[in-house]
Amino acid sequence: MQEYDLIIIGGGPAGLAAAVSAKDQGINSILIIERDDQLGGILNQCIHNGFGLHTFKEELTGPEYSKRFIDKVIAQGIEYKLDTMVLDVNDNKQVTAVNSKDGILELRAKAIILAMGCRERPRGALNIPGARCSGIYTAGTAQKYVNMEGLMPGKEVVILGSGDIGLIMARRMTLEGAKVKACVELMPHSSGLKRNIVQCLDDFDIPLKLSHTITNIYGNDRLEGVTIAKVDEHRKPIVGTEEYIPCDTLLLSVGLLPENELSRKANVKLSRVTGGPEVDESMQTSIPGIFTCGNVLHVHDLVDNVTTESYTAGKNAADYINGIHHEGVGVELFATDGVRYTVPKTINAENIGDGIDVRFRVGEVYKNSYISVYFDDVREMHLKKKILTPGEMESVKLTKAVFDKYSKCKKITIKVEKE
Amino acid sequence: MSRRELTCIGCPMGCALIVELEGKEVISVSGNSCKLGENYGKKECTNPTRVVTSSVLVTGGQSEILSVKTEKDIPKNLIYDCVGALKNVVVKAPVHIGDVVLENVLNTGVNIIATKDIEKA
Numbered sequence: 173m174q175e176y177d178l179i180i181i182g183g184g185p186a187g188l189a190a191a192v193s194a195k196d197q198g199i200n201s202i203l204i205i206e207r208d209d210q211l212g213g214i215l216n217q218c219i220h221n222g223f224g225l226h227t228f229k230e231e232l233t234g235p236e237y238s239k240r241f242i243d244k245v246i247a248q249g250i251e252y253k254l255d256t257m258v259l260d261v262n263d264n265k266q267v268t269a270v271n272s273k274d275g276i277l278e279l280r281a282k283a284i285i286l287a288m289g290c291r292e293r294p295r296g297a298l299n300i301p302g303a304r305c306s307g308i309y310t311a312g313t314a315q316k317y318v319n320m321e322g323l324m325p326g327k328e329v330v331i332l333g334s335g336d337i338g339l340i341m342a343r344r345m346t347l348e349g350a351k352v353k354a355c356v357e358l359m360p361h362s363s364g365l366k367r368n369i370v371q372c373l374d375d376f377d378i379p380l381k382l383s384h385t386i387t388n389i390y391g392n393d394r395l396e397g398v399t400i401a402k403v404d405e406h407r408k409p410i411v412g413t414e415e416y417i418p419c420d421t422l423l424l425s426v427g428l429l430p431e432n433e434l435s436r437k438a439n440v441k442l443s444r445v446t447g448g449p450e451v452d453e454s455m456q457t458s459i460p461g462i463f464t465c466g467n468v469l470h471v472h473d474l475v476d477n478v479t480t481e482s483y484t485a486g487k488n489a490a491d492y493i494n495g496i497h498h499e500g501v502g503v504e505l506f507a508t509d510g511v512r513y514t515v516p517k518t519i520n521a522e523n524i525g526d527g528i529d530v531r532f533r534v535g536e537v538y539k540n541s542y543i544s545v546y547f548d549d550v551r552e553m554h555l556k557k558k559i560l561t562p563g564e565m566e567s568v569k570l571t572k573a574v575f576d577k578y579s580k581c582k583k584i585t586i587k588v589e590k591e
Numbered sequence: 592m593s594r595r596e597l598t599c600i601g602c603p604m605g606c607a608l609i610v611e612l613e614g615k616e617v618i619s620v621s622g623n624s625c626k627l628g629e630n631y632g633k634k635e636c637t638n639p640t641r642v643v644t645s646s647v648l649v650t651g652g653q654s655e656i657l658s659v660k661t662e663k664d665i666p667k668n669l670i671y672d673c674v675g676a677l678k679n680v681v682v683k684a685p686v687h688i689g690d691v692v693l694e695n696v697l698n699t700g701v702n703i704i705a706t707k708d709i710e711k712a
């Protein structure tokens with residue numbers, strides 16, 4: 173059995189940043205395992221710009237952003253295996269992987285970082301009635317066809333859901349000559365970033381139909397059209413509002429799910445809200461020595477946030493390997509009153525340096541509200557927010573000084589308050 | 592005086608901007624959190640621009656599709672023409688990030704550059 177200090181599963185933005193960070197802390201025996209034929213993950217097909225504003229203070233495309241980290245990984249001599257699929261991870265930190273060159277690989281590590289990313293929700297997860305015809309793709313699949321293979325999935329397009337990939341593909345397919353007829357969103361608000369609504373839909377006069385859904389799909393072999401309808405406040409279609417839209421392509425942009433099959437095998441405790449592991453301040457899961465970061469932990473809007481989170485995971489995995497990580501469960505965080513979850517779930521202040529960013533999402537749109545942080549019953553932070561939406565991840569910075577101030581604190585609560 | 596409400600696209604914060612105009616002249620921009628917002632607000636009401644990203648064909652490389660972008664933002668009304676100008680462009684591998692794929696697209700003074708490395712097959 174081959175041994176490494178650190179094995180990182182996934183060579184996307186999370187895995188790459190975690191590897192660079194662990195290496196910077198002096199860990200030399202690192203292996204990144206990637207199932208695709210190149211490093212970079214989903215960024216390789218995200219050829220639009222807007223990545224890196226925080227990390228590099230410039231606007232890069234996906235492949236440019238990932239290249240910066242791939243170059244670092246190569247320059248630092250970090251080992252990686254491509255075209256290699258991890259089959260199993262267990263709580264003894266043994267990893268079984270396979271590729272066509274080495275066959276079955278039995279590996280063992282002092283620490284593991286799970287960085288497998290997420291998957292798109294497919295049609296099967298939606299219960300849309302109608303024909304099982306061709307021409308229905310997830311937005312990311314269409315993105316791969318267009319941007320990586322140079323193939324157009326269709327000519328007349330309807331998009332269900334307003335996630336960022338759907339919005340980006342609305343623009344991309346329009347520019348490549350398709351007619352995008354509508355972007356249909358069940359909720360009264362978009363789940364994508366505002367800037368993407370502006371530059372992907374508004375710029376091209378593509379209608380965004382909020383509080384609408386698809387109620388039927390028609391087509392024998394190929395998709396011929398869909399029926400959309402307005403929904404009421406319970407998200408039920410309103411009879412009489414149906415509208416038929418002829419189209420040959422339906423793109424689904426209806427959410428992303430962290431991909432945690434391997435985490436389950438390793439007995440890592442998962443959050444029911446995010447679908448990703450519950451982690452402490454060090455991005456460590458319920459299994460000591462197994463860390464996680466990126467979209468496998470919780471779905472991010474911005475790769476810049478993935479990078480910072482992954483630096484944290486890489487550094488802490490290195491501390492764990494070096495035996496300087498502080499054990500012991502810290503204070504638990506509770507997400508209530510509109511805040512759906514927090515990452516991390518517990519904080520041991522000994523491991524946070526000067527402070528820690530707590531990331532979370534809200535459950536609905538709130539205008540002119542406050543994000544409040546309570547240490548036990550004391551409201552320590554009260555931050556005015558003009559707008560909070562489920563589509564945009566929020567964060568609060570909790571400093572070491574605050575933890576010192578409330579050193580006996582048993583419980584931290586983060587909530588939305590009207591005043 | 593007229594008012595335009597915009598969403599800034601300078602960064603993912605997406606600030607809600609209010610631009611006050613006197614005819615075609617921008618009097619003020621408010622609602623922005625940084626300089627990017629002020630610039631965007633002014634530009635969007637006078638000469639709106641965008642960075643355009645697309646792809647072109649590659650021969651002799653490990654991949655057949657090369658992602659590209661305009662080196663700087665170009666006028667918004669030229670987006671379609673810009674993508675059209677890339678339609679028949681074919682480049683030869685190897686090609687690297689930053690390589691010029693098409694010079695001075697549509698006489699804007701802006702080059703189209705590669706955003707990906709593609710090595711020889």
